[in-house]
Amino acid sequence: xxxxLIIVGCFIAGVIVAVAGFMPEGLPLGDITTWxxxxxxxxxxxxxxxxxxxxxxxxxxxxSSLLLPLYTVVGSLLGGLAAWFLVELIYSTPPVTxxxxxxxxxxxxxxxxxxxxxxxxxxxxxxxxxxxxxLLRELLTLLFAxxxxxxxxxxxxxxxxxxxxxxxxxxxxxxxxxxAYAAVSVYHGFVLTVAVPFIVTFFIxxx
Amino acid sequence: MLITILILLGGFLAGLLLxxxxxxxxxxxxxVSICLLLFILGLEIGSNRQLLGNLPSMGLIALLVAVCxxxxxxxLTKFLTxxxxxxxxx
Numbered sequence: 001x002x003x004x005l006i007i008v009g010c011f012i013a014g015v016i017v018a019v020a021g022f023m024p025e026g027l028p029l030g031d032i033t034t035w036x037x038x039x040x041x042x043x044x045x046x047x048x049x050x051x052x053x054x055x056x057x058x059x060x061x062x063x064s065s066l067l068l069p070l071y072t073v074v075g076s077l078l079g080g081l082a083a084w085f086l087v088e089l090i091y092s093t094p095p096v097t098x099x100x101x102x103x104x105x106x107x108x109x110x111x112x113x114x115x116x117x118x119x120x121x122x123x124x125x126x127x128x129x130x131x132x133x134x135l136l137r138e139l140l141t142l143l144f145a146x147x148x149x150x151x152x153x154x155x156x157x158x159x160x161x162x163x164x165x166x167x168x169x170x171x172x173x174x175x176x177x178x179x180a181y182a183a184v185s186v187y188h189g190f191v192l193t194v195a196v197p198f199i200v201t202f203f204i205x206x207x
Numbered sequence: 208m209l210i211t212i213l214i215l216l217g218g219f220l221a222g223l224l225l226x227x228x229x230x231x232x233x234x235x236x237x238x239v240s241i242c243l244l245l246f247i248l249g250l251e252i253g254s255n256r257q258l259l260g261n262l263p264s265m266g267l268i269a270l271l272v273a274v275c276x277x278x279x280x281x282x283l284t285k286f287l288t289x290x291x292x293x294x295x296x297x
Contacts, residue, residue: 003238006238006242007238007241007242007245008245010241010242010243010245010246010249011245011246011248011249012249013246013249014245014246014247014248014249014250014251014252014253015249015250015252015253016249016253017246017249017250017253018249018250018251018252018253018254019253019254019259023250023253023254027250029247029250029251032243032247033244033247036240036243036244036247037244038210038214039236039240040237040240040241040244041211041214041215041218042214042215042217042218042221043218043233043236043237043240044215044218044237045214045215045216045217045218045219045220045221045222046218046219046221046222046225046231046233047218047222047233047234047237048218048219048222049218049219049220049221049222049223049224049225049226050222050223050225050226050231050233051222051226052226052227065288067287068284068288071280071283071284071287071288072280072283072284074283075276075279075280075281075282075283075284076276076277076279076280077276077279078279078283079272079275079276079277079278079279079280080272080275080276080279082275082279083268083271083272083274083275083276086271086275087268087271090267095261095264095268096268101272104269104272105272105275105276108276112241112244112245113241115245115248116241116244116245116248119244119247119248119251123251124248124251124252124255124258125258125261125265127248128248128252128258128262128265128269129265129268129269129272130269131245131248131269132265132266132269132270132273133268133269133270133272133273133276134273136269136270136273136274137273137276137277140273140274140277141277148281151281151285152281152282152284152285153284153285153288153289155284155285155288156280156281156284156285156288158284159280159281159283159284160277160280160281162276162280194215197211197212197215198211198212201211201212
């Protein structure tokens with residue numbers, strides 16, 4: 001939660017600095033974004049590779065829940081499709097395409113990575129939607145975890161958190177579904193964290 | 208797309224090799240790079256009047272996507288994990 005606040009704070013600080021007119025002219029924002037993204041990707045991989053508990057965690061997972069990340073991916077993308085239909089209904093000229101919605105939906109709560117990817121590929125409009133949509137998904141999961149547990153079962157709290165089920169929403173999973181679900185939750189978050197760059201870039205490559 | 212995959216895999220393999228040998232503050236480096244990138248995203252939006260005017264629209268679409276993806280994933284998971292339990296019981 002503290003990290004989320006810092007991250008959102010940086011975004012808001014950027015908006016304020018620019019609105020106040022303090023931004024230096026001629027900054028190579030595109031280049032900085034590209035290289036920053038490479039550094040970020042390498043660090044994400046490094047962090048996952050160095051995690052000694054990962055393989056131990058995988059051994060504790062019941063075979064029946066190995067497919068859980070797949071349910072989350074398919075369910076989220078179907079939900080994204082529904083969201084696109086709603087956007088079509090609301091706007092006479094929709095500001096986002098079906099592919100945009102699919103790419104934003106593939107953040108699975110991983111707002112930082114999905115938004116910087118889409119900033120490079122599709123510009124700040126889609127990137128900001130990705131940031132807000134995936135941040136909201138994490139917040140909604142934290143807020144409504146008890147309701148989700150009641151209405152949709154113990155595995156659904158994990159699905160709701162998406163990629164964040166390994167860190168920020170893990171406490172909500174443990175509190176509402178039980179300790180037995182911690183290993184599945186970490187495994188699920190790990191798989192989705194790795195999947196986000198692949199699936200988002202897959203949709204970007206379709207443009 | 209290929210560069211993305213290669214960098215991520217490269218990081219993962221480097222992590223496996225370094226595992227238990229050195230302690231790197233990957234969490235801090237990740238956080239700092241995310242902060243830098245989102246600060247830049249903020250700069251882009253703040254310096255573009257048209258984008259600033261679009262903030263309500265972006266917020267609405269984001270809320271729709273957040274609610275729909277969350278509901279979609281929990282619904283499918285409910286359906287598929289419940290069916291599995293019934294199979295076990297049978």
